[in-house]
């Protein structure tokens with residue numbers, strides 16, 4: 001049984017004051033009781049990881065963890081501006097997003113690099129959240145499965161059995177921050193396709209990997225998405241900035 005995982009990705013948003021309010025509000029809400037067996041994560045911007053890690057530790061909820069939004073593909077050395085996985089581990093991160101479409105679009109990240117980042121995360125005892133997804137043009141020309149298969153096959157080639165310890169996030173680029181959520185059926189179809197592709201490699205890996213959906217998830221569409229058999233949770237951008245909306249999605 002794969003646990004449902006809900007990850008908030010604040011992207012480049014936050015401040016010391018608003019982060020403190022957010023964590024306190026979410027912790028207070030979660031203390032009232034949450035559905036059993038689920039995992040919740042907040043991925044804060046790097047400068048706030050130390051602050052958020054402390055706040056999350058203070059609220060001592062075993063199911064709420066800290067995550068980072070990116071990591072270096074290298075372990076240490078002359079890579080100005082990069083952040084090593086070992087540093088994120090020291091900051092108490094348990095999850096790290098790799099290959100988000102905004103990293104691919106604005107920083108030209110490619111699949112091989114994404115897999116190298118995932119390896120760094122795994123080597124440091126954390127869980128990589130590997131993002132894949134097609135653009136609007138790719139879907140409109142009927143190439144969505146081919147594109148996502150290509151992204152997944154690079155991860156399989158490099159990560160092999162270690163994929164069993166990763167999460168995959170299917171995030172259609174056309175649904176990110178646009179309010180155009182993929183219907184539960186469209187999302188389920190792609191999640192199924194990803195799982196079947198993983199099963200071609202190793203059935204055990206395929207049945208263990210959590211596949212999250214991301215792209216305009218809101219409190220009012222989360223229930224239907226999370227009810228799909230191959231959707232194991234969500235990667236939430238905009239709606240995670242509002243602690244009440246994030247809590248509502250976590251309870252969906």
Ligand SMILES: O=C[C@H](O)COP(=O)(O)O
Nearest residue numbers: 009176177215216237238
């Ligand atoms: O990482 C989160 C995704 O990019 C989804 O963002 P969104 O919920 O604002 O569409």
